[in-house]
Amino acid sequence: MTIKKAAVIGAGVMGSGIAAHIANAGIPVYLLDIVPQAVKDNGGDRSVVAKTAIEKMLKTDPAPFMHKKAARLVTPGNIEDDLEKLADVDWIVEAVLENPKIKHDLYQKLDKVRKDGSIVSSNTSTIPLSILLDGQSERFASDFCITHFFNPPRYMRLLEVVKGPKTRSDAFETVSAFCDKVLGKGVVECKDTPGFIANRIGTYFMAVAVNEAMDGGLTVEEADAITSRPMGIPKTGTFGLIDLVGLDLMPLISKSLLSTLPADDDYRRIHRESPVIAKMIADGYTGRKGKGGFYRQTKTADGRRIKEALDLSTGAYRASEKASLASASAKGLKALVETNDKGGEYAWRVLSQALSYAADLVPQIAEQITAVDEAMRLGYNWKAGPFELIDQLGTGWFAEKLKAEGKQVPHMVEVAAGRPFYKVEGAKLLFLGTDGEYAEVRRAEGVLLLTDIKRGSKPVARNGSASLWDIGDGVLCLEFTSKMNALDADIMAMIRKAMGIIGDGKSGSYKALVVHNEAANFSVGANLGLALFAINIGLWPQIEASIADGQQTYKALKYAPFPTVSAPTGMALGGGCEMLLHSSAVQAHAETYTGLVEVGVGVLPGWGGSKEMVIRHLANKRRPGGPMPALSAAFEAISTAKVAKSAFEAQDMLILRPTDGITFNKDRLLADAKAKALELAANYTPPQEPEIRLPGPAAATAFSMAVEGFAGQGKATKHDVVVSNAVGFVLSGGNTDITQVMTEDDLLTLEREGFLALTKTSGTINRIEHMLETGKPLRN
Numbered sequence: 001m002t003i004k005k006a007a008v009i010g011a012g013v014m015g016s017g018i019a020a021h022i023a024n025a026g027i028p029v030y031l032l033d034i035v036p037q038a039v040k041d042n043g044g045d046r047s048v049v050a051k052t053a054i055e056k057m058l059k060t061d062p063a064p065f066m067h068k069k070a071a072r073l074v075t076p077g078n079i080e081d082d083l084e085k086l087a088d089v090d091w092i093v094e095a096v097l098e099n100p101k102i103k104h105d106l107y108q109k110l111d112k113v114r115k116d117g118s119i120v121s122s123n124t125s126t127i128p129l130s131i132l133l134d135g136q137s138e139r140f141a142s143d144f145c146i147t148h149f150f151n152p153p154r155y156m157r158l159l160e161v162v163k164g165p166k167t168r169s170d171a172f173e174t175v176s177a178f179c180d181k182v183l184g185k186g187v188v189e190c191k192d193t194p195g196f197i198a199n200r201i202g203t204y205f206m207a208v209a210v211n212e213a214m215d216g217g218l219t220v221e222e223a224d225a226i227t228s229r230p231m232g233i234p235k236t237g238t239f240g241l242i243d244l245v246g247l248d249l250m251p252l253i254s255k256s257l258l259s260t261l262p263a264d265d266d267y268r269r270i271h272r273e274s275p276v277i278a279k280m281i282a283d284g285y286t287g288r289k290g291k292g293g294f295y296r297q298t299k300t301a302d303g304r305r306i307k308e309a310l311d312l313s314t315g316a317y318r319a320s321e322k323a324s325l326a327s328a329s330a331k332g333l334k335a336l337v338e339t340n341d342k343g344g345e346y347a348w349r350v351l352s353q354a355l356s357y358a359a360d361l362v363p364q365i366a367e368q369i370t371a372v373d374e375a376m377r378l379g380y381n382w383k384a385g386p387f388e389l390i391d392q393l394g395t396g397w398f399a400e401k402l403k404a405e406g407k408q409v410p411h412m413v414e415v416a417a418g419r420p421f422y423k424v425e426g427a428k429l430l431f432l433g434t435d436g437e438y439a440e441v442r443r444a445e446g447v448l449l450l451t452d453i454k455r456g457s458k459p460v461a462r463n464g465s466a467s468l469w470d471i472g473d474g475v476l477c478l479e480f481t482s483k484m485n486a487l488d489a490d491i492m493a494m495i496r497k498a499m500g501i502i503g504d505g506k507s508g509s510y511k512a513l514v515v516h517n518e519a520a521n522f523s524v525g526a527n528l529g530l531a532l533f534a535i536n537i538g539l540w541p542q543i544e545a546s547i548a549d550g551q552q553t554y555k556a557l558k559y560a561p562f563p564t565v566s567a568p569t570g571m572a573l574g575g576g577c578e579m580l581l582h583s584s585a586v587q588a589h590a591e592t593y594t595g596l597v598e599v600g601v602g603v604l605p606g607w608g609g610s611k612e613m614v615i616r617h618l619a620n621k622r623r624p625g626g627p628m629p630a631l632s633a634a635f636e637a638i639s640t641a642k643v644a645k646s647a648f649e650a651q652d653m654l655i656l657r658p659t660d661g662i663t664f665n666k667d668r669l670l671a672d673a674k675a676k677a678l679e680l681a682a683n684y685t686p687p688q689e690p691e692i693r694l695p696g697p698a699a700a701t702a703f704s705m706a707v708e709g710f711a712g713q714g715k716a717t718k719h720d721v722v723v724s725n726a727v728g729f730v731l732s733g734g735n736t737d738i739t740q741v742m743t744e745d746d747l748l749t750l751e752r753e754g755f756l757a758l759t760k761t762s763g764t765i766n767r768i769e770h771m772l773e774t775g776k777p778l779r780n
């Protein structure tokens with residue numbers, strides 16, 4: 001069975017977000033909700049709830065839709081008038097209130113109208129499948145499962161799936177494969193237990209972290225400084241995370257868990273009602289969505305905004321202070337818990353309980369430890385799951401420390417008996433099973449990870465900022481390894497090394513190149529620190545040589561006799577974006593955020609980005625006649641540092657071509673890029689260098705007048721004008737006219753000269769310094 005059309009019942013935050021993400025993948029979806037009583041009484045639009053949800057999503061930031069056109073695939077309706085439309089739907093997702101009676105009544109209505117073989121799933125986060133199926137037909141039970149999305153559905157990768165004893169295996173496999181390959185989710189199969197995996201462990205962890213902070217006399221800043229990066233947990237920390245999800249949500253989750261957890265579950269021991277938190281909720285301090293939470297922003301008498309934090313002992317707010325704990329700077333998890341300060345002691349109290357709890361839940365909540373670790377990485381953005389964290393401490397060390405404190409050693413730690421939960425043998429990653437034996441970690445078909453390749457091989461070449469890996473079938477992979485994957489001379493050298501190794505792509509061992517890495521961001525652009533150092537000591541010849549080196553390297557790659565496929569995810573900014581522009585093709589992760597952002601640091605795209613945007617916009621068959629509309633579009637994108645917020649938006653900006661691919665599942669990106677590279681290599685011919693005709697000074701003047709207008713309205717700063725005029729001069733072709741034919745090298749020369757001139761201005765130097773110091777652009 002193939003899922004070609006879907007429906008979501010319930011247009012709340014989760015339901016509407018699920019519908020939006022199904023539409024992101026190009027699948028038509030109905031979004032249905034109730035008819036409000038006021039509409040029944042007074043008339044009006046009976047589908048107003050679903051329509052309002054769609055309108056709200058189009059204005060929400062971060063956006064549930066990857067592109068506004070995806071909203072056209074969502075058809076609003078209501079459950080009184082439109083249920084019959086579900087007769088041609090392949091998958092129905094229920095996302096209504098967490099009330100079994102409401103769900104039961106809805107299921108019986110759905111069962112009457114849905115077609116045979118259609119799949120129904122619930123997005124419940126708390127109610128066991130056995131309860132959901134109470135009173136339902138055998139037909140319904142065979143087609144039913146749980147698909148628990150995490151919020152927001154577009155951005156959170158985890159999808160917990162649960163099947164019942166009566167669920168058809170083909171129905172479960174169909175929806176699991178669809179969510180993996182089409183929606184891009186990390187699908188983790190859970191057992192039918194309260195809270196499933198991630199929320200069961202995550203809720204326990206947060207409760208322990210809050211309790212121990214209060215009992216140990218830590219401030220919220222100190223607790224968050226420990227339960228964040230030192231543990232490999234997102235930088236919000238515990239109290240910051242609760243502010244993000246909402247304080248009022250926590251009692252609801254606790255109530256649901258307490259109603260279904262076993263009588264001897266340890267969550268019952270650590271659960272407590274906090275008068276401080278109860279008062280916060282009652283007073284409207286529910287987190288970021290309310291008046292504030294454990295943190296809040298307030299205005300001083302002179303209009304300044306300051307951050308305040310809650311005093312956990314008094315419940316009063318005070319000025320927030322940065323935590324000063326030696327333990328927060330400890331290198332490694334074991335060093336953290338062994339640091340002799342209140343932060344180190346706090347870390348151990350939290351981890352000893354939370355990791356023990358997780359280690360005692362296998363095989364109750366999942367068949368293997370791998371599912372638990374995967375769920376916490378994808379659902380809570382932990383860098384390592386609970387069993388991986390125990391490995392960092394050492395299973396033997398962890399057991400002995402628990403014994404020394406008179407605490408029970410968890411079941412799976414006893415099974416480990418001093419052995420690690422994960423180990424590497426040859427090229428294989430093994431995990432410890434519940435039977436005490438090791439088994440290989442298996443990837444799903446179509447998944448290719450650079451991590452696995454690196455584990456079992458040595459690089460073809462390596463330097464301080466990049467490596468080349470053989471990924472099989474005659475394809476090389478270029479991996480950036482510098483800090484933040486910032487581009488530098490070593491990366492340019494490795495690109496040239498790759499070209500030398502591949503040669504003509506026919507007579508040697510290799511025939512294609514893929515550019516990919518598994519960091520959070522593909523590349524944030526050029527190394528600004530090196531650039532500022534060179535500027536400060538006046539190394540102008542070296543700066544010009546560095547610009548020319550990047551230009552010629554990228555150009556050589558563009559016209560190489562073999563194909564290059566870039567496979568980005570996360571940010572691909574500045575020089576990273578220019579890498580995409582010079583590739584033969586791009587296979588982008590759907591969540592790719594790319595753009596030429598150089599004006600933010602006072603320069604212009606200098607490694608061929610300006611040149612490529614000119615070429616692409618002039619070649620755009622959908623543009624209006626004449627060169628100015630094309631150049632204006634390129635000018636707007638560069639001068640405003642516009643960044644695409646998805647791969648689909650990158651296609652609108654012409655950074656990606658219509659023929660470039662988009663992959664939803666990050667784990668499948670490298671395999672898709674490799675397949676595209678092999679497809680191109682089969683009969684590859686490099687592109688022909690275009691003839692470029694540009695209007696010259698007349699266009700530059702038009703751009704300058706537009707920028708001056710923005711400056712007059714207060715929308716452009718003094719240095720914005722300087723930088724934008726430099727951009728306009730390059731894009732217009734300098735001192736050319738429309739009758740002259742320009743080459744790519746002519747435009748590269750203009751780029752290089754414009755870039756170099758800007759680096760000699762105080763405004764640009766100030767922008768670079770400010771970016772390095774604060775990570776934010778300077779508006780000077």
